[in-house]
Amino acid sequence: MNAENPRRVTPEIIDPGDLQRRTRVLLDTGYRLALVAAHHDNTPNGGAIRIVYHFAAPNPDRSVELHAILDGKRPVLPSLAPISFPAGRFEREAQDLFGVRLDGHHQPARLVLHQHWPADWHPMRHDAGEPPGFGDESTSYPFLQVQGTGVYEIPVGPVHAGVIEPGHFRFSVVGETILTMKARLWFVHKGIERLFQGRHVDAGVELAERISGDTAIGHNLAYCLAIERAADAKVPDQAQVLRAIVLELERLYNHVTDLGAMANDVAFGIAHAHTMRLREQMLRLNEATTGHRFLRGAVVPGGARATSLPTAADLVEIRDQTREIVDIITANATVRDRFTGTATLSLDDAHHIGVLGYVARASGIDTDARRDHPFAPVYNDLNVPVLSAGDVLSRFMIRAAEIDASVDLVKALLPAASAGVVTAPLDPRSGPRHGTALVEAWRGTVAHRVEIAPDGTLARVKVVDPSFFNWPALRVALAGDTIVPDFPLANKSFNLSYAGNDL
Numbered sequence: 001m002n003a004e005n006p007r008r009v010t011p012e013i014i015d016p017g018d019l020q021r022r023t024r025v026l027l028d029t030g031y032r033l034a035l036v037a038a039h040h041d042n043t044p045n046g047g048a049i050r051i052v053y054h055f056a057a058p059n060p061d062r063s064v065e066l067h068a069i070l071d072g073k074r075p076v077l078p079s080l081a082p083i084s085f086p087a088g089r090f091e092r093e094a095q096d097l098f099g100v101r102l103d104g105h106h107q108p109a110r111l112v113l114h115q116h117w118p119a120d121w122h123p124m125r126h127d128a129g130e131p132p133g134f135g136d137e138s139t140s141y142p143f144l145q146v147q148g149t150g151v152y153e154i155p156v157g158p159v160h161a162g163v164i165e166p167g168h169f170r171f172s173v174v175g176e177t178i179l180t181m182k183a184r185l186w187f188v189h190k191g192i193e194r195l196f197q198g199r200h201v202d203a204g205v206e207l208a209e210r211i212s213g214d215t216a217i218g219h220n221l222a223y224c225l226a227i228e229r230a231a232d233a234k235v236p237d238q239a240q241v242l243r244a245i246v247l248e249l250e251r252l253y254n255h256v257t258d259l260g261a262m263a264n265d266v267a268f269g270i271a272h273a274h275t276m277r278l279r280e281q282m283l284r285l286n287e288a289t290t291g292h293r294f295l296r297g298a299v300v301p302g303g304a305r306a307t308s309l310p311t312a313a314d315l316v317e318i319r320d321q322t323r324e325i326v327d328i329i330t331a332n333a334t335v336r337d338r339f340t341g342t343a344t345l346s347l348d349d350a351h352h353i354g355v356l357g358y359v360a361r362a363s364g365i366d367t368d369a370r371r372d373h374p375f376a377p378v379y380n381d382l383n384v385p386v387l388s389a390g391d392v393l394s395r396f397m398i399r400a401a402e403i404d405a406s407v408d409l410v411k412a413l414l415p416a417a418s419a420g421v422v423t424a425p426l427d428p429r430s431g432p433r434h435g436t437a438l439v440e441a442w443r444g445t446v447a448h449r450v451e452i453a454p455d456g457t458l459a460r461v462k463v464v465d466p467s468f469f470n471w472p473a474l475r476v477a478l479a480g481d482t483i484v485p486d487f488p489l490a491n492k493s494f495n496l497s498y499a500g501n502d503l
Contacts, residue, residue, distance in 0.1 A: 009063045016068045031055040035447045036090035037462035038098040040125045049075040058372030079105035086354040097124040112186050146172035165498035176483040192503040196461035209296045212500035217250040218441020222448040227301045229435030231428045239422040240376035242304035248406040251442040253282040255399040265489040266338045271329045303423025319407040326400045339393035343477040343490035353473045356466040357444020362398045363390035369440035395493040428452045465500030
């Protein structure tokens, strides 16, 4: 990391054989693995596979970036899976998309590409060529089968009601109790990271806003911050204030929506109806603020835009109505009975899996990228609520507490904000041409890492949605004492993104 500019991280080329030792040291000294990005570099002799490991730590905000260079013709990577659960999943992704062979991984099964994808075709490599024909699409995924008296399986999905993307869940059940659940995702692999390549940085905004539709600000802000760090650009303070405001507006409408949806999953329809009314009120406020109900267009490389600003009275009304709805929901004995002790994620499991966002904070992990990795000095007095029970009730109450905290934050920012367009010039070729940003979106920390080509276009964009970290935790929380009728409730209490995961 550059001592004069903590935002500028100097990559360190490391011998692949030294990865485990260096990773242990970083994890033991407070760093977490924020992302792993594989690259197929154009070099003599057919190119090299470069694996980028970005580690981040809070208090003070600091980062370390390790690069391991592998032979492009036979890329063998010593696995970090024995010491880092998230690393093992990133490695499986690199295996599928770049053809990396994993040495020492305990479970090197496919992750992203389903069984019928051609075995030796890796779509993110420059030399991948046109895709060959798919194999037998009727081939079953090798789910773990639990044996024993009275054990039976329940398949759910991949097609679900509504407009959510597909995901398949396979439950092993005794009576109504879930012994284990296996999720199979990536039914819609869209090639988002490949679609970024070759675009001008301004053209990447439209794609970033659509990675996960309910996280337009979270993903686009991370993308723009990464671009600005790659260009060594200074963003006006006024723009950073506007960015912080719209980031909280996105958090508010999503958290209120979730509160009602969780009530609806225990048949408390009237509470759900009131949250939908309040959600519509907030969507209209979003449109008045940015011109778009989902806040698209508010953040651009080098700045931000707002057509108007919410008032403190608008925010207080939202907070007070939400508090009233939360009180109604939690006063209902049936609701509390269904929420309390359901789908508990322990602190130890949460740490081991590396969960992020409200899922982590509901299980006792005090983490928030706004405070830990601030993009501007606007979060000095941020209140980060943390609970410890790790059950559905905690994941419900942490959202309610975060709504209060978001309203307080925006009210504090409004006196320093003004509507309009605030931008600074940006030349993506003028800086180090690589940059990483961590943003606390409403689900948790979003990470984007960009590399800029010599002509100023995007050479590589790595995207990590918090759902990539959190999906495995749902399985752990369900195992052992959750009943099948509570799966929709437990699932909604995590509310993980298919789109953000299935890039």
